[in-house]
């Protein structure tokens with residue numbers, strides 16, 4: 217795939233080629249427009265922000281207040297609530313793209329991209345055709361591919377196994393026993409949604425995790441942490457956040473949720489592991505409506521899940537809330553900017569520019585906030601050379 221036969225046609229693109237039509241890709245295209253620079257956005261799916269349109273559960277809302285999740289140049293409508301819903305977020309990104317005249321080419325999966333040093337261009341191939349440009353912007357996201365662990369026995373299970381990205385809502389699970397594996401934001405919120413739809417959820421929590429309240433005394437926990445970080449060292453900020461957390465939601469260890477030794481903000485900055493923002497699952501755990509299983513899964517059986525201690529739990533469905541991964545290294549050749557796990561080698565804020573006109577937007581582990589920062593910087597940089 218990497219070689220470029222002489223008979224292949226690569227259409228010259230005026231301006232950068234942007235891979236991915238999610239919030240990051242749309243934002244960088246909009247910022248480029250602002251500099252008077254055209255671009256070509258290639259999107260594998262059939263719509264913009266397809267992660268949100270096709271792969272997010274119905275009940276999801278922004279976890280952080282909207283002003284932390286704005287794309288550059290155009291904020292959320294004033295009428296939006298503090299935490300926009302999934303539909304509101306999709307409407308925002310759609311209106312944003314319309315406003316700046318960003319029109320991705322849909323159903324174009326980039327299968328390979330490589331640099332031609334003699335001519336100084338990037339050549340990009342989709343399943344249908346080829347393009348070339350001096351600039352290539354990678355905006356395929358930290359969530360390009362579902363992370364599905366190989367668990368022994370999945371094939372003998374008589375119920376249904378799905379990844380969290382396939383879960384929409386709990387209406388079809390009413391009265392059903394569902395085991396949710398993984399305790400990040402998705403796992404916790406899907407368990408809560410199941411509970412709200414009259415299902416019987418079990419959440420499997422093997423690793424330690426920080427759960428923090430969404431707000432403290434009317435202010436978002438994230439906002440408080442960011443403000444404190446301007447004045448205090450991160451370890452102290454974590455101490456403050458954790459003591460307030462204990463005060464507000466109590467000791468989560470009692471519910472079977474161990475806290476990591478490293479504090480929540482430090483863990484986010486150093487390892488990219490976001491704390492779980494509680495939107496109601498904890499109180500359902502306290503009442504026993506969501507049952508916590510503090511065990512690793514050994515295997516899947518005909519009727520359910522077997523844990524490390526040999527206990528078996530019968531269930532009708534298993535939801536793998538096991539996360540996502542970047543998919544860049546599978547198609548981008550000739551650059552060592554990305555590590556094998558598809559993330560830039562350098563971390564925020566030095567994660568957006570690499571050699572030969574290659575850029576990355578949205579690989580900051582800081583969500584939409586990081587993506588917005590990257591998008592402006594990339595557009596400015598290309599603008600200076602245009």
Ligand SMILES: Cc1cc2nc3c(=O)[nH]c(=O)nc-3n(C[C@H](O)[C@H](O)[C@H](O)COP(=O)(O)OP(=O)(O)OC[C@H]3O[C@@H](n4cnc5c(N)ncnc54)[C@H](O)[C@@H]3O)c2cc1C
Nearest residue numbers: 236238239240259260267278279325326356357578583584
């Ligand atoms: C359930 C859920 C809730 C979230 N909540 C928040 C939140 O509250 N706040 C926040 O800041 N972040 C949140 N996030 C993180 C999320 O990653 C960002 O909100 C945002 O979607 C990132 O935008 P992006 O454009 O970088 O990546 P994506 O939205 O993933 O967009 C990347 C696009 O690239 C396309 N693509 C991938 N590979 C190729 C290829 N080879 N060729 C062509 N196209 C390709 C994909 O189809 C996709 O449309 C959430 C994520 C999930 C899953």
Ligand SMILES: *[C@@H]1O[C@H](CO)[C@@H](O)[C@H](O)[C@H]1NC(C)=O
Nearest residue numbers: 326327360361362543546547
């Ligand atoms: C990741 O990229 C590879 C190579 O393009 C592709 O075969 C695979 O299907 C991709 N996965 C997803 C989920 O897009």
Ligand SMILES: *[C@@H]1O[C@H](CO)[C@@H](O)[C@H](O)[C@H]1NC(C)=O
Nearest residue numbers: 274275383384385386387388
């Ligand atoms: C739940 O999801 C189904 C599709 O899976 C949809 O038809 C239905 O409207 C949703 N129910 C609610 C209450 O949102």
